[in-house]
Amino acid sequence: xxxxxxxxxxxxxxxxxxxxxxxxxxxxxxxxxxxxxxxxxxxxxxxxxxxxxxxxxxxxxxxxxxxxxxxxxxxxxxxxxxxxxxxxxxxxxxxxxxxxxxxxxxxxxxxxxxxxxxxxxxxxxxxxxxxxxxxxxxxxxxxxxxxxxxxxxxxxxxxxxxxxxxxxxxxxxxxxxxxxxxxxxxxxxxxxxxxxxxxxxxxxxxxxxxxxxxxxxxxxxxxxxxxxxxxxxxxxxxxxxxxxxxxxxxxxxxxxxxxx
Numbered sequence: 001x002x003x004x005x006x007x008x009x010x011x012x013x014x015x016x017x018x019x020x021x022x023x024x025x026x027x028x029x030x031x032x033x034x035x036x037x038x039x040x041x042x043x044x045x046x047x048x049x050x051x052x053x054x055x056x057x058x059x060x061x062x063x064x065x066x067x068x069x070x071x072x073x074x075x076x077x078x079x080x081x082x083x084x085x086x087x088x089x090x091x092x093x094x095x096x097x098x099x100x101x102x103x104x105x106x107x108x109x110x111x112x113x114x115x116x117x118x119x120x121x122x123x124x125x126x127x128x129x130x131x132x133x134x135x136x137x138x139x140x141x142x143x144x145x146x147x148x149x150x151x152x153x154x155x156x157x158x159x160x161x162x163x164x165x166x167x168x169x170x171x172x173x174x175x176x177x178x179x180x181x182x183x184x185x186x187x188x189x190x191x192x193x194x195x196x197x198x199x200x201x202x203x204x205x206x207x208x209x210x211x212x213x214x215x216x217x218x219x220x221x222x223x224x225x226x227x228x229x230x231x232x233x234x235x236x237x238x239x240x241x242x243x244x245x246x247x248x249x250x251x252x253x254x255x256x257x258x259x260x
Contacts, residue, residue, distance in 0.1 A: 019045055020053055024078065027063060029219070032161065033071025079116060091257055099126040102250040106243050108230040112215070112254070113149040114223070116141070118169055120150045123224065145169055145185055146178050148200035148212035149225035155192035156214055156222040162189055175206045197244055200229070201237045209237045213247050215254045226251045 022043050027034060034042075040050040054072055057063040061077035095112070103110040103126035113120040122140045144150030145166075154162055166182050166189075179185045192198040200210035212227035226247060230240075 016053065019043070019049065020057065023050065023053060023057065024062065027072060027074055028078070032158070033073040035071050039072075076116075079114070094257055095124060095254065096126070098250050098253045099124060102126065102226075102246060103128060103228070105246050106228050108228045108235065110226070110228045110250075111149070113142075113212075113225050113227065115144065115150075115153045115225075118144050118165070120144050120147060120153065120225070128230075142204060143172070143174075145171060146174050146200075146204040148198045148210035148229070149227045151189060151192055151200070152198040152212040152214055152225045152227075153222060155189040155198065162186070174204050175202050177202045179203065197241070197247070199237075199240060202232065207232055209235060209240050211240045211243065211247060213244075213251045215251045217255070224254070226254060 022045075023039055026039055026042055036050045036054045037047055039045075039054070040047040043050070054063060058065065058072070058075065061075045062081075063072045063078065064075040065072055099110055099112065107128060109128045110126050111122050112124040114123050115121075119141045120143075122138050122142070125138055142150065144154055154165060157165065163186070166186055169182075169185075171180050171182070171185065172178070173180060179188060196213065198212045200208070200212075202208060208229050209232045210227055210229035212225045214222040215224040215226050217223045228243065228247065
């Protein structure tokens with residue numbers, strides 16, 4: 001957080017601590033990265049103060065500058081802080097109950113994942129009872145462009161942001177089905193946005209199929225994805241979408257936790 005000598009009130013509009021919290025809240029609520037000038041205009045804080053505080057927050061990992069150098073967004077420490085809130089009681093017990101029930105209903109392993117740049121991080125999971133299963137443990141990182149959860153996240157971005165991410169993503173072959181052209185990936189993300197769920201037809205792991213939906217906050221923004229995956233020897237790709245009603249019902253329950 002900011003240096004100790006920055007923690008004293010500096011103006012009638014609030015202490016530095018209050019300003020820091022307001023800046024973080026503004027970044028978290030924004031649907032795109034914001035410049036310090038935009039933050040200053042929204043909060044009515046002197047631009048020099050915002051620049052100084054944002055620089056301190058960036059040094060400490062709470063904010064980060066986009067790769068193209070334009071705008072600030074949540075950094076790794078702020079993302080971890082948000083995950084810590086979701087992981088804490090009473091969310092934990094309720095989240096686990098929802099995830100476990102879904103896994104039992106579908107009969108396959110179910111996951112909650114959160115976006116982190118061009119990757120997705122597995123935040124929680126409920127295992128299937130079947131001996132044959134894919135072992136992606138909590139904390140595993142997977143590419144957004146080749147997984148159901150990742151494509152669900154990418155499809156939720158605005159068209160301009162989505163296009164920028166695609167153009168700046170180096171597509172890597174994981175299986176014979178991995179999408180390797182930017183145009184093919186763009187078409188898949190448009191289709192995903194239109195239907196409201198994403199599919200993975202052995203694109204990341206050979207022999208594994210998956211489906212994901214968004215878990216949204218009260219502003220209707222995606223903050224996580226809910227998915228299940230299964231070996232295609234047990235569940236053919238043509239049958240994956242049969243479980244969409246169960247997946248959507250569970251995602252709505254998870255979203256409701258944020259409103260409690």
